[in-house]
């Protein structure tokens with residue numbers, strides 16, 4: 626199939642890439658840009674391991690055409706650290722032992738980032754609802770949820786009280 630040149634903005638950097646029109650974003654990220662943090666755990670949007678942010682919204686890159694993401698800001702797990710330091714959610718994962726094999730972790734982290742951008746003070750129901758499409762095959766959900774709650778509490782503590 627004939628390739629076409631597209632421009633993708635990933636983690637704040639623009640890339641000109643020649644890809645087939647049918648190329649999926651996950652494959653382009655991993656194979657063309659060597660951003661291998663996003664994982665493939667299925668190929669039908671059923672596990673969330675490939676989750677990235679598109680204009681700040683969590684989306685599954687395994688079923689998204691790369692060409693449809695031109696002119697949008699794409700953030701992968703490689704773009705989550707802040708000024709060279711782990712983001713609060715990444716640090717909390719380490720503190721709480723939230724990752725076992727770690728394969729699902731990038732997808733969970735990206736979904737939590739999207740949730741917090743939309744709702745900085747999510748309830749337990751909100752958290753579980755947002756993460757309902759992310760699967761952990763190691764099934765260590767308890768430590769993972771502790772890590773997520775802890776990161777949310779830490780972020781809340783840094784927000785000045787307006788009262």
Ligand code: FES
Nearest residue numbers: 666670672673687
């Ligand atoms: S790899 Fe995309 S949802 Fe499973």
Ligand code: FES
Nearest residue numbers: 725729761762763
């Ligand atoms: S930590 Fe292994 S799949 Fe989630």
